[in-house]
Amino acid sequence: MSQTIAYPVDLHVHSRFSDGLFSPEELAARAVRAGIGWIALCDHDTLEGIQPMKRAVAASLLPGGERMRFFSSLELSTGDGSTHVLGYGADAENAALCRTLEDIRLSRLTRMEEMLNRLEALDVRLPEERRARLLVPGTGRAHLARELMGMGLVSTVAQAFDRYLGKGKPGYVPRKCPTAQEGVALLKAAGATPVLAHPCRLGLETAALYSFVLSLKEAGLAGLEAWHPSANRTQAMELDRFARRNGLLVTGGSDFHGDANTQAALGHMPSGWNRWQEDSQLLFDLISPCD
Numbered sequence: 001m002s003q004t005i006a007y008p009v010d011l012h013v014h015s016r017f018s019d020g021l022f023s024p025e026e027l028a029a030r031a032v033r034a035g036i037g038w039i040a041l042c043d044h045d046t047l048e049g050i051q052p053m054k055r056a057v058a059a060s061l062l063p064g065g066e067r068m069r070f071f072s073s074l075e076l077s078t079g080d081g082s083t084h085v086l087g088y089g090a091d092a093e094n095a096a097l098c099r100t101l102e103d104i105r106l107s108r109l110t111r112m113e114e115m116l117n118r119l120e121a122l123d124v125r126l127p128e129e130r131r132a133r134l135l136v137p138g139t140g141r142a143h144l145a146r147e148l149m150g151m152g153l154v155s156t157v158a159q160a161f162d163r164y165l166g167k168g169k170p171g172y173v174p175r176k177c178p179t180a181q182e183g184v185a186l187l188k189a190a191g192a193t194p195v196l197a198h199p200c201r202l203g204l205e206t207a208a209l210y211s212f213v214l215s216l217k218e219a220g221l222a223g224l225e226a227w228h229p230s231a232n233r234t235q236a237m238e239l240d241r242f243a244r245r246n247g248l249l250v251t252g253g254s255d256f257h258g259d260a261n262t263q264a265a266l267g268h269m270p271s272g273w274n275r276w277q278e279d280s281q282l283l284f285d286l287i288s289p290c291d
Contacts, residue, residue, distance in 0.1 A: 005273075006267045009038040018043035038071070046101060073089070090190045108138055144159035148164065225251045
């Protein structure tokens with residue numbers, strides 16, 4: 001993870017409605033303390049936290065007396081679950097989107113059962129009360145990682161992924177989700193502005209990544225999350241230039257979940273995003289009529 005600096009904007013945070021640790025009210029309070037003036041809730045495969053977060057933001061005042069600007073969004077899982085598309089301004093009542101989100105939510109339960117089975121094959125057996133917390137629709141690898149931490153088997157969420165749950169590790173189970181192209185088209189049809197999340201996490205060489213992004217643009221992709229802690233400053237600046245050359249929006253977010261022992265903090269992204277206010281305003285103007 002790269003060295004980051006604090007910005008007064010964060011267009012990618014998570015709450016308890018997916019795999020974050022904090023409620024919308026707690027997130028809003030933390031954002032105020034961090035001086036965040038622009039914030040987007042991007043919970044995984046759900047829009048359930050949007051209204052509570054909107055109310056929490058509306059009730060919050062920054063130190064100067066001004067109010068935060070709120071961007072409604074979600075982080076849609078696509079492909080095997082490792083390619084994520086942010087959908088800013090999605091219509092929460094869109095039938096096709098709601099059906100897809102419910103299918104993904106239920107598929108998480110099946111996946112969790114298989115992950116627990118794989119861990120048991122490694123003699124990693126979770127007590128029944130921990131299993132019960134996990135065997136409900138909507139849980140994911142971060143929830144499982146925290147249970148492994150609670151058992152003292154790992155020290156951090158990252159260590160749980162490195163040892164058991166990351167792609168290619170013995171406890172990893174791929175997911176069945178819409179393809180990335182299908183996900184982008186679904187979000188666009190639901191009135192959203194689709195943005196590819198944390199492109200550096202895809203593990204693609206530059207040429208392959210750029211080709212993939214352009215293929216998603218043909219499906220309706222509108223932007224690229226160039227400024228994310230998974231990129232170093234040089235990578236973020238290259239992604240920024242690529243996006244602008246190809247008529248894509250540029251966004252940035254910390255991907256804050258609230259876990260200790262990580263470098264993720266509200267508003268923290270690689271240094272160099274000099275046009276953050278212009279970029280955030282452009283996105284805000286695009287989604288505000290739908291919000």
